[in-house]
Amino acid sequence: MIILASGSPRRRELLTLLGLPFEVISSDADESTPSGLAPAEIVRSLALRKAEAVLPSAGERAAVIVGSDTIVVLGNQVLGKPADKQDSRDMLQLLQGRTHQVYTGVACIGLPEGKTVVEHRVTSVTMRAMSMDEISAYIATGEPADKAGSYAIQGLGATLVERIEGCYFNVVGLPLSLLGEMLSGFGISVLGRQRSY
Numbered sequence: 001m002i003i004l005a006s007g008s009p010r011r012r013e014l015l016t017l018l019g020l021p022f023e024v025i026s027s028d029a030d031e032s033t034p035s036g037l038a039p040a041e042i043v044r045s046l047a048l049r050k051a052e053a054v055l056p057s058a059g060e061r062a063a064v065i066v067g068s069d070t071i072v073v074l075g076n077q078v079l080g081k082p083a084d085k086q087d088s089r090d091m092l093q094l095l096q097g098r099t100h101q102v103y104t105g106v107a108c109i110g111l112p113e114g115k116t117v118v119e120h121r122v123t124s125v126t127m128r129a130m131s132m133d134e135i136s137a138y139i140a141t142g143e144p145a146d147k148a149g150s151y152a153i154q155g156l157g158a159t160l161v162e163r164i165e166g167c168y169f170n171v172v173g174l175p176l177s178l179l180g181e182m183l184s185g186f187g188i189s190v191l192g193r194q195r196s197y
């Protein structure tokens, strides 16, 4: 059994694609990050914090807990989820016409023994130039509100993205090829029948 430590509907949909049974336990982990950490360290530590936050609810069963965190990085600026519409506007003005990186960290904890593996992936995303009016119109759709970097590549935001390099699913919030590899290290094979959990 897999326990997805996430309140994100996107992560739930992505994990469904693997065709494995799973349960969702919403994580209320503290998402504040100590300043000065490199992007990879930020997403790895938050992914682990989210997975660890559901440990008390997971009980004694054999399960793999999966936690994940996504941030958008442009140069030395780290963009999480926007605080409000002005924050979204600032983020999209920064991202338009440029290439940025999306980092997603994934943490797996195997129970009951507690084996822990943490990895991350980076995808480069090039966004087309946008006018202020287009940015305002996009914000008015409501889509940017709960997305790192204030856009959703899987939604209307697809029309803003010129090209990507790397895993698409990493941008949406759960890198599925990486997760598949990590789960096989816990005896869960996506394509075969081997299931230790």
Ligand SMILES: Cc1cn([C@H]2C[C@H](O)[C@@H](COP(=O)(O)OP(=O)(O)OP(=O)(O)O)O2)c(=O)[nH]c1=O
Pocket: 005, 006, 007, 008, 010, 011, 027, 031, 050, 068, 069, 070, 071, 072, 081, 102, 146, 147, 148, 149, 151, 152, 153, 154, 157, 171, 172, 173
């Ligand atoms: C860049 C980008 C981000 N996102 C989303 C994925 C994540 O849900 C969100 C980043 O916020 P996160 O803090 O990683 O995740 P979350 O708070 O939504 O969910 P939880 O912590 O409970 O697992 O941004 C998209 O859906 N599409 C995109 O193109």
